[in-house]
Amino acid sequence: MTRQPQRQFDLLPFPSQAQRLKAVAPRRALRVATEEDGEEQARQLLELKIAAHVQGGQLALSMTDNRYTMISVKRKKGLFRLRLHHMFLEAGPDVVLALGRYVSLNDRTASQTLGRFIDINQRKIRRARPTKPQLVSLSTVGEHFDLQVLYDDLNRRYFEGRIEARITWGQRAPGGARMKRRNSIKMGSYSVEDRLIRIHPSLDRAFVPQMVVEWILFHEMLHQKHDIPLIGGRRRFHTPAFLNEEATFEHFELASRWEQQNLDLLLHY
Template identity: 35%
Template sequence: MDLLEEGLARFLRERLPQPLKLTLTDNRRALFSYRRRPDGVGELRLARYFALADRETLDALAAYLTGEIPRLPSSVRAFADRQLPPASLIRQARLKARPAGEHFDLSEVVGRVLARFFPQMRPVSITWGRRPSALRRRAGKRTIQLGSYRPDDDLVTIHPALDAPYVPPVYLEMVVFHELLHRQQAQTTPPGVRPRLVHDRRFRVAERLFEGYEEALRWEKAHLSRLLSDRSAAKK
C-alpha cells in the first residue's frame, strides 16, 4: 500500500464496524462490495482509486456502508465516473497518441514516473505534440510550458523540443511528473466542478516531492535559452 492507500485504510477502519477485512482492487467497473460474514467480520472490497477521493466523497461512502443513509450518494458515483472519462474519448486519444519519439519513448518515461510516484494511478495516454509551437514561459513562473494535460480525454502532451539527445531523462521525467500532478488535481476535483489545473501552494509542495527536482531545475536554468530559441528539435 502506498501512503494514500494507507490513509484510506485508516479512515475506513475508523468509520466502519470492526473487525474489518479490507481489500483494495484494481476493478474499474465494480466500485465496491461489502458484506458481514456470519462470524461478524466485515468484508470490504473497494476500488483502489478511492485513495484519490476527497474527504466528502469518503464520508458519503462510509455513511452508505454503515447504513446511515439508504442510497449511495450521487457524489460517490460522480467521483467514480470521473475516474473513467468516456471510454470512446480515451480510446481515440490513445489511438492518436504518438509516444515513440526519435530519442525518447514517452510510454517508457511515463511508466517509470507512474511506478515511482503514482503507483495507485491507472495508465494514461501520452503523446509528443504534433505541431511545434513557440515555447513560452509560464506566466510569472520560473519554468516554461513544456507539457499539458487535458482532462477531457485524459491525455498528456509533451512538447517535441524535448525529444532531443541533449535533454536528460530526469528533466523529461519531471515534466511528465508535473502533468500527472495536474491529472491528480483533475481526479480529486469535486463533482460537477470544472477542474482547475493551477499551480497553487499545494501543487508547488507536491512538485518538490519529485526526486531530482533541484537537479532538473538546474538543468532547465542552464539550458533555458536553448530550449526557448533552438527549434531544430521541434521542426522534424
C-alpha cells in the first residue's frame, strides 16, 4: 500500500558499495511499506551476495521474467551488467558462487552448475502452472470491520462485481502480546498466485475510519485488475494507470490524509 512509490533507487543505476549497503540497512523513517520494497530488497541482497564473488569489476544486477534467456551478462569497462531470471532470487550459496565466477571468469564449471539450476527450476515453473490455491484459513469478520461486506460493496460500486479474490485479515498478534512500535507497516497485500488479499489487523481498531479500510481494500483489489509490467528488469506494481484509478476512490483525499496523520497510531500494534 503506498501513495509515494519509492523511486530513489531508480536514480542510482550503479550505486557504490557503500550506497548499496546503506540502501539495504533498515530505514528509520516511519512509513507505509509497499510491494516494491520486497522485490527491490531481494534484488539488492542477491546483488551483494554475488558481488562478493565477482572479481575485476562492479556488478549491476537486474531481474527479468524473460522466458528464454535466464542469464545474460555484458562485460564492459569494469562493469558487469548481469540480468537474471527471477528464479535466481531463490538460489543457494553454491549457485551464487557460480554466478560470481561465471560473471567474472566465464568459468566452465560455474556455467554447468548454473545450467543444472536452470533446468531444475524451469521444470518446477512448468509444473507449478496452473497453481493450486494455497490453503489459508480466511477470517473476514474482525472486531470492528467485516472485510467481506466491505469487499462486496466495493466490488459492486467500482468493479461491476468482476474482482474475484479471497480476502482475510492478516495474522493477529497473540493474545496478551504487548504493543510495539514498528518502523514500517504493510497495510495490505495481494498475492497474484493465490488471488488472496490480506489486510493488516492494525486496521481493525475503533479509531480507524471505515473509509480508510475501504481504501486499502480498494487498492489491493486494483492489483488484480492492473498488469504488473517489468520495467528495467523490475516489477512496477503501481503504474500511472493504477495510481489514476486509485485516485477515483470516493474518499481518496480524506483517507490518504488520515493515514498520513495517523501513521504513528497505526504503527503501534
